[in-house]
Amino acid sequence: MSNTDIIKFLSERKRRIAMSLAGVIICAISVGIFKLAALGVDPFQSLMSGLDAIIPIEFGTLYVIVNAILLIFSLVADRHNIGIATFINLFLLGYITQFTYAALQKVFPNPSMIFRIICLIIGIVIICFGSALYMTADLGVSTYDAVAIVMANKWKLGKFKYIRICTDLVCVTLGCALFVMAGNAIGKIPTIAGVGTIITAFFMGPLIDFFNIKIARPMLERGKK
DSSP states (O other): OOHHHHHHHHHHHHHHHHHHHHHHHHHHHHHHHHHHHTSOOOHHHHHHHHHHHHSOSOHHHHHHHHHHHHHHHHHHHOGGGOOHHHHHHHHHHHHHHHHHHHHHHHHOSSOOHHHHHHHHHHHHHHHHHHHHHHHHHTSOOOHHHHHHHIIIIISOOSOHHHHHHHHHHHHHHHHHHHHHHTTOOGGGGGGTSSHHHHHHHHHHHHHHHHHIIIIIHHHHHHHHO
């Protein structure tokens, strides 16, 4: 490999790391916005919300602990899915989400329903954009994503999309159960598993694909020139 090739490789590597970092930060901010909207979050965050309601420690620390457990599973089962982005996600997302949500609550202590709906829409668009950056960088997946990948590709339990549906359903069910066990009224369940959860299930894929094609991939290709 020539010096020019090495320089190009290192330059692309830095660009991918920067995209991963930006993607995770944007996703973390979006989760904070989802929490302010209180109209439902994505399935894994539903589980985290349930755990957060019943376990008396900071959300950021709890997020690291849960993902560390999932990381151990991935390292034992199939470490090929683990990369730099996995650790960026593990150590940053929870704390940035916690900070974003606390800051938004101070600025908007009693948001109206219209404002919450606007927050939900903004959150969906932002999380899809962040996910596009993070996925296009291709430096590893989140520990939660890795679970379904291992079950589909390593253990051959079925197609990824069906296994992912199953893991999502488990997360939502456990999250709601823990949320109620923590003393919250059943009527408040839609705040962690509601319309936002349904919308993310149907619209995240197409939106992520849109941002991949229109923004993330061109950004990566532009840097190679």
